Amino acid sequence: MSAPPPSGTFSMSSEAEHLQRLRQWLRTELERLGVDRPTQAALVLAVGELCANSIEHAYEGRGGEPIHVSVRGFDDRLLIEVEDFGRAFDPARYVEPDLGTVPDHGLGIHLVRRIADSVSIDVRRERGTRWTLVKYRPGHGPAAGSTEGGARSAR
Amino acid sequence: MDIDVTRSAEITVVAPRGDLDLAAAEQMKRTLTDVIDGGSRKVLVDLAMVGYIDSSGMGSLVAAMKHARASGGDLRLCALQDDVRAIFEMTRLIKAITIHGSRTEALGAWA
Numbered sequence: 354m355s356a357p358p359p360s361g362t363f364s365m366s367s368e369a370e371h372l373q374r375l376r377q378w379l380r381t382e383l384e385r386l387g388v389d390r391p392t393q394a395a396l397v398l399a400v401g402e403l404c405a406n407s408i409e410h411a412y413e414g415r416g417g418e419p420i421h422v423s424v425r426g427f428d429d430r431l432l433i434e435v436e437d438f439g440r441a442f443d444p445a446r447y448v449e450p451d452l453g454t455v456p457d458h459g460l461g462i463h464l465v466r467r468i469a470d471s472v473s474i475d476v477r478r479e480r481g482t483r484w485t486l487v488k489y490r491p492g493h494g495p496a497a498g499s500t501e502g503g504a505r506s507a508r
Numbered sequence: 509m510d511i512d513v514t515r516s517a518e519i520t521v522v523a524p525r526g527d528l529d530l531a532a533a534e535q536m537k538r539t540l541t542d543v544i545d546g547g548s549r550k551v552l553v554d555l556a557m558v559g560y561i562d563s564s565g566m567g568s569l570v571a572a573m574k575h576a577r578a579s580g581g582d583l584r585l586c587a588l589q590d591d592v593r594a595i596f597e598m599t600r601l602i603k604a605i606t607i608h609g610s611r612t613e614a615l616g617a618w619a
Contacts (some may be wrong), residue, residue: 464599
């Protein structure tokens, strides 16, 4: 069995001003991994939404708290993890936004689920949330949702 | 973020410059609220210089659009870059907000 490919990692503290630096780093990583431009843009958005969720909800606006992002590229897929150590995301309390009502909030997780081929949430931790996104490379799949380890699927 | 506001007799054009994300959304919402509360009934947001928008940024535009409509006016968008347009399509907001190709087209169509 071959060793997993090395991952790029990025750490930031929980201020919204750092999101731009995260996006720059992620674009560079995805370019290095040969990801096409539209998929780069979509994944940058998805990861940005998860980090914004950590800032706003897991840390409730508190600065100076850690958020870690890692990206690994396999032949058939990309695997991205976003991790915080604040209040855990509760999938049971998540309600899909009703797009017919033109909502002005609550669209972030909806976008993440639209963009990734699978989204899983580690709920076995003592603190915080680890999100794992899988995006298959073109021609690979299936796109059906999956869970990893003991994590719960968000879709 | 830099936000240019240009008032004319009929239409107020608001042109943000930079990424419209969580860090900028509150400033954007405040600017648009001030414009609407100041009496502008037709508000055009020119997104030509916005290369990235997230759900917080979209939320600031949607909230302002609802405020404008509740005040008897409207808020429209113009000049969306491809990545920004893709997000409006993904959330179906493209059906709820009037979007013009360019500022010139918007000003001509709405005046």
